[in-house]
Amino acid sequence: MDRAQKAESIETLKGVFAGAGAVVVTHNLGLTVAEMEDLRGRLRKEAGTFKVIKNRLALKALEAADGSDYHGLFKGPVGIAYADDAVTAAKVTADFAKGNERFVVLGGFMGDKVLDAKGVETLSKLPSLDQIRASLLGLLNAPATKIAGVVQAPASQLARVFSAYAAKDAA
Template sequence: MDRSQKEATIAALNLELQSAALVVVTKQSGMTVAEVTDLRRKMRAAGASYKVTKNRLAVIALKGTQFEKTEGLFKGPTALAWSKDPVSAAKVAVDYAKTNDKFKIVGGSIGNVTLDAAGVDALSKLPSLNELRASLLGMIQTPATRIAGVLQAPGGQVARVLAAYAKKDEAA
């Protein structure tokens, strides 16, 4: 990789990290191409990204972002996972680490807060932004459904009473 390619890689990574809410630093030594491709596919499906880069280039790309404090995590063969959602990259990384022994979480950062592996694990247990939206929408819709049920109940009771009287008259 020549100097211009390195500069382009750094600029592209820096641009993506500017808009990210979460960065997870991982170790993936010994993983096959198929395993890395599978991990990338899972990350993409969750709205996250995963990239294996040289540590020096990653540290340079982190300069000027809110994740500068993570530069101490880059030792050995590392890779970056990031997402705009503050939870999705952590969820995918933790789930993948449970199934693959070659994949380890080193740490990460959410905003200006640096996390260790346990912090990333705790973050992965939180509901994602979409899950929070769905539960909020469910809570908003529940009172309206209850009100509609209460309003319909008297009409249904009147209809059942009238039907009972009609059956009583037919029997007599």
């Protein structure tokens, strides 16, 4: 990789780190191609991405000072998982790590906040943005449904009374 390619990779990583809700850093030593494709497919379904990156380029993209918390994450064969939603990458990687002992979640970061492995696990247990939106819509929809039921109730009771009188007269 020449200097121009390195500079381009650093700029790409800067864009990834700035645009992602959260970035999960993992060790992926010993994974087969099929397992990597499985992980990438799971992330793709949730609008996420997984990339194997060079540690030095990632640290330059983060503009991490020597001895910063980022240096503890970027050691060995490292891959990053990221998505626009802060919870998505954490959920998918934590789920994948449970089924594969060769895949280890090291930690991650959200903006300038560095998370350890337990922090990523906690993040993975939070509801995703879509789940929060669905619950809010349900909460907003519930009063309207109740109002419609209350407004409709007198009319249905009146219809039952008329039906009972009609049945009585027919008998």
